[in-house]
Each structure stands twice: as structure tokens, then as C-alpha cells.
Amino acid sequence: MSDRFAFSLDATDGPARTGRIETPRGTIRTPAFMPVGTAGTVKGMLPGSVAETGADVLLGNTYHLMLRPGAERIARLGGLHKFMNWPGPILTDSGGFQVMSLxxxxxxxxxxxxxxxxxDGSRHRLTPERSMEIQRLLGSDIVMAFDECPALPADRARIASSMRLSMEWAARSREAFGDRPGHALFGIQQGGLEEDLRAESAEALRAIGFDGYAVGGLAVGEGQAAMFGCLDYxxxxxxxxxxxxxxxVGKPDDIVGAVARGIDMMDCVLPTRSGRTGQAWTRRGQVNIRNxxxxxxxxxxDEHCTCPCCRGYSRAYLHHVxxxxxxxAGMLLTWHNLHYYQEIMAGMRAAIPAGRFAAWEAEFHRLRAEGDIAPL
Structure with a gap:
């Protein structure tokens, strides 16, 4: 375990990459899927259970935690890791996306x-400096720069002005973050679906200098084909x-397509949210257990799945509860969904150094195309 933040690539297969992010709180194997612990909990799961699924890192939400219970309170109580009983790495978003959605x-x-x-309607203020302060109080290992993310579709002028404002905020975030050994700051690329604006954003972020880089402003309504088109460059x-x-991001096929295009890390509420609404994700696609x-x-x-849900409970029982x-019901389906998502990541991490990513990806899509097992 490292006392600093470091990233190393172990292998590539085409654009797909596998490697390791070393942090003082543990190693993050990439490609990595980060379960979302919005308000200090991965809904329906104990922290130890999340670790058992294979997750190395969790995502916390600056916006929700600053409102309730408050970043200062969490700091007084020992920081977010201690507060939620998760000893591993935590990435916190900047709050920008949630504020945009308001x-x-x-x-x-x-x-x-x-x-x-x-x-409760109370008035609050977020700036790059305040976002950095909140994330410092939370004690997150990976901090995200504060950005402004326009919903798509939007006209080019709106996307360009938003991106340039985000780059100004990225520089202020870098300045406010300061020198924090063992902690990392990621910049966020913006620019919508405009390749030249994405390039301008990337150049600005490189000039500032960050420990990692996010592709932001996608999965906001543009559709998978447009998202993949953007991820091609x-x-x-x-x-x-x-x-x-x-x-x-996202759905299982979104995740696989992103890794195929050179992405190392992802997060999404989908596996947990789906679990609470009777939806299971399996290697044969989505199952509505309430049917x-x-x-x-x-x-x-899934007879091939080793999660506690599949080892111990029938579809009939899951349907009933x-x-x-x-x-x-939500607890078991969430456990299964998170286990399946981590199984996907482990499969890709094994396939890339073996030079088998294309074959693995083809089999992934073949099974999904077959659909769920036939009814009895």
C-alpha cells in the first residue's frame, strides 16, 4: 500500500487498459466500477458487503453530504471514512452535477x-473554493474539480461558454486544493459532443495539471450512440x-463500451436503484423480478452467479418479497447487481492482459442477446 497517490498501467489491448491506482487507503484495480454511496451509504448494503462484491472504491456526494448532515459535522466526527465505516478509498464528486439538475x-x-x-429550501453557495473545502472536510481520497455541466441537447454557444467557465473553475479548484500528499484532484473535461471543444477543454486541463482526468457532461440525455461517438476521441x-x-455511467453495455474506448473508472446509481425497484442485471440482460x-x-x-442472492434464494422468493x-428484496437484488457489475470489471481486467478483450466483449454481447432463460 502506497503512502501517496499513483497510477500505473499494467496492460493494454487496443484502447482498453488495465492498471492500478495506489492510494494510502488501498489499491483501486482498473477498470473500476465505483458503487455510489450518495449520502454516506450504498443503499441497502453494509460496507463490508460492498467490499465482498469486489468494489475497491466508493463514490460520495458533496452536494447531499453538505446539506445533510453537513461537512463540518462529518469532519468533527472523524471524516467520511470513519463516519460510514468504509476504510477503503472514497471519491467525492464536486456537487456541480447535482446543482445543475436543480x-x-x-x-x-x-x-x-x-x-x-x-x-428544506435553505439557501447555499458553492464555489470552486467551497467545493474543495467541503471535500477536504469529508476527507475524500479523490477530489473532483468544481464544474458546470449543461444538460444535452444544448446549442454550441451554450456548451462553449459552459466549458470555458468550467476551465476557469478548474484552475481555481487546483489553487484551492493546494498540496495534499496522498490525496488526488481530478479535472473534468467538458465540451458536449463537440470534438474541438473537448480538445480545447483537454488542453486547458493539461496546462493546469491534475492527478486524473474525467470525461464529464455525458450520460445526460444524449443516448448511447452519441456517447460512444464522443468516447471514440x-x-x-x-x-x-x-x-x-x-x-x-452506466448500464453494463455502456460500461463495456467505455472500457473498449480507453476509460478506466466509472460510477452509476443504476445497480442500486434498480435493485430497489425489482430490476436485476444478469449476464443474459435485465430481469424484472416482479413479473x-x-x-x-x-x-x-443466474445459476452461474456466486452472490448470496443467487446462492440462497429462488426467483419465486425474490418475486414474493x-x-x-x-x-x-431491495437488499438481495442490490447485492446481486453490484456483484454482477464487479464481475464484469474483473472479466475485463483478466481479458485485457491476455489480449482477449475483443473475444470477451463478443461473448458478453452474445449472452445478453440471448435474453433471459425461458419460463418454466
Whole structure:
């Protein structure tokens, strides 16, 4: 275990990469999927259970934690790791995306954003400097620069002005972050679906200098084809010797397609949110366990899966507890979904150094195309 932050590439297979991010709190194997612990918890899971799925790092949410219970309170109580009982690395987002999604509740100016809490309507202010302060108080290992992310579709002028403001904020974030050995600051590339604006953003971020780089402003309504089109060039615009993080992605085939295009890290609420609504992700695609076809089915969700949900419970049981709205339904399906997502990451990490990524990817898509097992 390192006392500093460092990234090393172990192997590549085409644009796909596998490597390691070393932090004082542990190693993050890449490609990495980060379960989302929005408010200091991965919903429906104990921290030890999240680790058992194979997750090396969690994501925490600056916006939600600053509102409740408050960054200063978490700092007084020993920091986010101690507060939520997660000893491994934590990445915190900057709050920019959540503030963007507030719409009418926010007011943007060149210095920052003033917004009202979605919880109680109280007034708050986020600037690059305040975002860095909050993330320092939380004690996160990987800190994200504060940015402004426009929803897509948007016109080119709006995307360009937003990107340039984000680059100004990136420089201020870098200055405010300072020198924090063992902690990392990632810059966020913006520019919508415009290749030249993405290039301009990447050049500005390189000039500032960061420990890692995120591709931001995707998975905001543009669709998979457009996202992949952007990822065909955006990762290559960023430094090859630093981690590349695609924010807020995604479905299993989004993740595989992103890794195929050179992405190292991803996060998404989908596996946990889906688990709470009766949706399971399997190697054969998505399963809605609430459908009547599962009511008498004694088989597991996936006979090849080794998670506790598949080892111990039938589709019939999962159907029953999900329809009855029992808490265990969301807990078991969330565990399964997170396990499956980490299984995907492990599969890619094994395939890339073996030079088998294309074959692995083809088999991944073949199984998904077959669809769920036939009803009894």
C-alpha cells in the first residue's frame, strides 16, 4: 500500500487498459466500477458487503453530504471514512452535477452557484473554493474539480461558454486544493459532443495539471450512440499516464463500451436503484423480478452467479418479497447487481492482459442477446 497517490498501467489491448491506482487507503484495480454511496451509504448494503462484491472504491456526494448532515459535522466526527465505516478509498464528486439538475432552484454566476436546498429550501453557495473545502472536510481520497455541466441537447454557444467557465473553475479548484500528499484532484473535461471543444477543454486541463482526468457532461440525455461517438476521441485527448474517469455511467453495455474506448473508472446509481425497484442485471440482460412468470420459479436469478442472492434464494422468493415490498428484496437484488457489475470489471481486467478483450466483449454481447432463460 502506497503512502501517496499513483497510477500505473499494467496492460493494454487496443484502447482498453488495465492498471492500478495506489492510494494510502488501498489499491483501486482498473477498470473500476465505483458503487455510489450518495449520502454516506450504498443503499441497502453494509460496507463490508460492498467490499465482498469486489468494489475497491466508493463514490460520495458533496452536494447531499453538505446539506445533510453537513461537512463540518462529518469532519468533527472523524471524516467520511470513519463516519460510514468504509476504510477503503472514497471519491467525492464536486456537487456541480447535482446543482445543475436543480434547475429553477439555482442561480449561476461567474464566481459560483447560489441554490436552494431540495430538502428544506435553505439557501447555499458553492464555489470552486467551497467545493474543495467541503471535500477536504469529508476527507475524500479523490477530489473532483468544481464544474458546470449543461444538460444535452444544448446549442454550441451554450456548451462553449459552459466549458470555458468550467476551465476557469478548474484552475481555481487546483489553487484551492493546494498540496495534499496522498490525496488526488481530478479535472473534468467538458465540451458536449463537440470534438474541438473537448480538445480545447483537454488542453486547458493539461496546462493546469491534475492527478486524473474525467470525461464529464455525458450520460445526460444524449443516448448511447452519441456517447460512444464522443468516447471514440475524448479519452485520447487526455493524458495516457493518468486515470480516465467517465462520470455517471452506466448500464453494463455502456460500461463495456467505455472500457473498449480507453476509460478506466466509472460510477452509476443504476445497480442500486434498480435493485430497489425489482430490476436485476444478469449476464443474459435485465430481469424484472416482479413479473408473474417468476412466481413459481425455483431457479436462481443466474445459476452461474456466486452472490448470496443467487446462492440462497429462488426467483419465486425474490418475486414474493419484491411484490410484498419487503426490505430484503431491495437488499438481495442490490447485492446481486453490484456483484454482477464487479464481475464484469474483473472479466475485463483478466481479458485485457491476455489480449482477449475483443473475444470477451463478443461473448458478453452474445449472452445478453440471448435474453433471459425461458419460463418454466
Amino acid at each position: 434547475g429553477a432552484l439555482r442561480k449561476l454566476d461567474p464566481d459560483g452557484v447560489t441554490f436552494r436546498s431540495h430538502i 475524448a479519452p485520447e485527448q487526455l493524458p495516457a499516464d493518468k486515470p480516465r474517469y467517465l462520470m455517471g 408473474a412468470r417468476h412466481a413459481d420459479d425455483p431457479r436462481p436469478l 419484491s411484490r410484498a415490498k419487503e426490505m430484503i
